[in-house]
Amino acid sequence: MALLELKNVSKHFGAIHALNDVSLSLEPGRIVGLMGDNGAGKSTLVKIVAGNFRPTHGTMQMEGQDLSMHRPIEARRHGIEIVHQDLALCDNLSAAANVFLGREIRKGVGPFKILDYAAMYRRAGQIFAELRSETRPRDLVRQMSGGQRQAVAIARTRIADAKIVLMDEPTAAISVRQVAEVLNLMRRLRDRGIAIVFISHRMPDVFSIADRVVVLRRGRKVADKDVAASSPEEVTGLITGAIEYA
Amino acid sequence: MDIQFDDNIKRARFPLLTWLTSRQAFWVLVAVILACIFLSFATNSFATSNNIYNVARNFTFVAIVALGMTIVIITGGIDLSVGSVLCLCSMILAVVMHAGYSIEVGIAASLGTALLIGAINGVLIAYLGIPPFVVTLGMLSIARSLAMVASNNTVVFQFGPDHDKLLFLGGGALLFGIANPVIYMLALTLLTGFVLHFTRFGRYVFAIGGNEHAAIVTGVPVRRTKVAVYMISALSAGIAGVIETGWLGAVTTNLGSGMELQVIAAAVIGGANLAGGIGTAFGALIGSALIEVIRNSLGLLGISAFWQGTFVGSFIIIAVAFDRIRNFRSPE
Numbered sequence: 001m002a003l004l005e006l007k008n009v010s011k012h013f014g015a016i017h018a019l020n021d022v023s024l025s026l027e028p029g030r031i032v033g034l035m036g037d038n039g040a041g042k043s044t045l046v047k048i049v050a051g052n053f054r055p056t057h058g059t060m061q062m063e064g065q066d067l068s069m070h071r072p073i074e075a076r077r078h079g080i081e082i083v084h085q086d087l088a089l090c091d092n093l094s095a096a097a098n099v100f101l102g103r104e105i106r107k108g109v110g111p112f113k114i115l116d117y118a119a120m121y122r123r124a125g126q127i128f129a130e131l132r133s134e135t136r137p138r139d140l141v142r143q144m145s146g147g148q149r150q151a152v153a154i155a156r157t158r159i160a161d162a163k164i165v166l167m168d169e170p171t172a173a174i175s176v177r178q179v180a181e182v183l184n185l186m187r188r189l190r191d192r193g194i195a196i197v198f199i200s201h202r203m204p205d206v207f208s209i210a211d212r213v214v215v216l217r218r219g220r221k222v223a224d225k226d227v228a229a230s231s232p233e234e235v236t237g238l239i240t241g242a243i244e245y246a
Numbered sequence: 247m248d249i250q251f252d253d254n255i256k257r258a259r260f261p262l263l264t265w266l267t268s269r270q271a272f273w274v275l276v277a278v279i280l281a282c283i284f285l286s287f288a289t290n291s292f293a294t295s296n297n298i299y300n301v302a303r304n305f306t307f308v309a310i311v312a313l314g315m316t317i318v319i320i321t322g323g324i325d326l327s328v329g330s331v332l333c334l335c336s337m338i339l340a341v342v343m344h345a346g347y348s349i350e351v352g353i354a355a356s357l358g359t360a361l362l363i364g365a366i367n368g369v370l371i372a373y374l375g376i377p378p379f380v381v382t383l384g385m386l387s388i389a390r391s392l393a394m395v396a397s398n399n400t401v402v403f404q405f406g407p408d409h410d411k412l413l414f415l416g417g418g419a420l421l422f423g424i425a426n427p428v429i430y431m432l433a434l435t436l437l438t439g440f441v442l443h444f445t446r447f448g449r450y451v452f453a454i455g456g457n458e459h460a461a462i463v464t465g466v467p468v469r470r471t472k473v474a475v476y477m478i479s480a481l482s483a484g485i486a487g488v489i490e491t492g493w494l495g496a497v498t499t500n501l502g503s504g505m506e507l508q509v510i511a512a513a514v515i516g517g518a519n520l521a522g523g524i525g526t527a528f529g530a531l532i533g534s535a536l537i538e539v540i541r542n543s544l545g546l547l548g549i550s551a552f553w554q555g556t557f558v559g560s561f562i563i564i565a566v567a568f569d570r571i572r573n574f575r576s577p578e
Contacts, residue, residue, distance in 0.1 A: 076465070088460035088463045090452070090453050090461070091456055091523070101449075104449060115448075
């Protein structure tokens with residue numbers, strides 16, 4: 001059964017039709033590569049799933065239940081997490097502090113609660129081990145490599161026990177070696193049964209990790225097929241419009 | 247890569263030493279201690295109990311306000327209104343007590359005023375998005391003007407029935423002959439350090455200063471936290487105002503004028519980063535102490551007081567330059 005089902009979703013900003021009649025289904029433990037040129041509607045689609053925008057038309061269902069979200073916090077309550085392109089990390093805080101930012105573990109009685117450093121270090125350490133990352137919970141994010149920073153951002157989604165993780169261009173601005181690291185992190189998430197939407201411009205990354213590729217062009221979905229049944233050449237054609245539909 | 251490797255070895259072998267030497271407050275503390283040792287030998291009046299008592303008490307007012315300022319600076323903001331707020335709070339206390347009310351009512355009115363002003367600053371900054379510099383610059387002018395209005399620009403030196411209580415509060419010595427303001431300062435420093443390090447609020451303060459956008463998207467209540475931060479800053483100015491009133495035994499409308507610069511200097515010398523994200527309560531204390539020791543030593547060494555600004559200013563620049571140099575060395 002589909003985890004999240006978007007049916008005929010459109011988003012209009014006045015006269016601009018950013019997204020037109022797009023249907024999409026996400027399944028647990030599967031990675032969907034979302035591709036398209038700038039302005040094709042990728043961000044709009046992601047922002048609808050993340051609860052930033054409400055669709056103008058169309059419906060969304062999560063595990064068979066109708067889903068109507070007004071704010072990002074509601075998406076998070078439904079187990080939808082986003083890993084931002086800039087990762088949204090505080091350089092001056094430790095890895096563990098970043099992982100738990102906004103969801104700190106505290107101990108104490110009544111209104112007198114203090115941060116439970118030990119518990120947060122322990123849990124963050126477990127998650128990094130689970131992701132097989134060398135990130136250490138006590139290290140400052142400022143001192144970390146691109147791959148370790150990604151691990152911190154991804155660890156956040158594990159704290160939330162997310163069912164769906166939206167990854168916004170996680171491999172856009174990092175070195176080749178770190179790309180491999182990030183793709184491995186995504187595999188770990190997938191192995192845990194999490195549905196991943198992988199937004200990317202990079203053809204090799206999408207073809208090496210995604211199960212399905214979805215292509216948007218001018219707000220319309222022009223392809224939605226297994227990666228094995230497609231090719232980088234075809235997807236390039238679909239993105240540019242050389243191929244109308246596949 | 248090599249540097250990082252060396253760092254790791256050093257960290258493993260001398261964790262405490264490495265931690266200490268990475269702290270700006272530690273180096274300022276060293277400077278304070280060296281200055282004290284030097285002054286003890288160079289003058290015969292520095293190491294007298296009378297002078298130490300004075301030095302300790304004199305910097306408490308700046309230090310208490312610097313604690314609040316440090317929290318504001320950690321969020322990446324600034325509060326220029328603290329000197330004027332201190333004056334207004336002193337004046338409210340003086341006027342209320344002069345009118346015959348008890349000291350409790352006077353303090354409540356005074357600190358209530360501080361919280362209200364802080365809330366106004368905070369709301370304008372957090373909800374209307376006006377830059378902190380502009381809002382608090384405006385409040386600097388407003389608060390001092392209100393102090394003049396409240397007192398009709400006169401000096402108040404009679405504080406009604408609880409006159410003596412107030413003077414003891416600010417000028418007495420409750421424990422082991424330590425001046426009361428020093429005790430308040432130490433207690434407030436511990437409290438501030440605790441809040442910054444152990445509470446969720448403290449964590450949010452650092453997060454906002456580190457990356458405000460990240461704080462917003464991770465669900466940190468950024469606006470509410472900012473309002474609270476400016477209220478704390480104004481409150482610290484109010485507390486210092488109440489204590490200073492008791493110590494001086496009189497309030498004039500130019501009390502605390504120019505103090506905001508001293509307070510910001512103390513916070514920055516103590517390691518608070520004006521770009522946000524970094525600062526400690528202990529640093530605020532030590533930064534204030536350094537400024538006072540400089541001021542005191544110039545007098546004792548017979549150097550004209552006009553030189554004070556040169557020394558304090560140099561220390562601000564040196565402190566920040568130190569930080570820069572450390573950053574050059576650490577790999578990106």
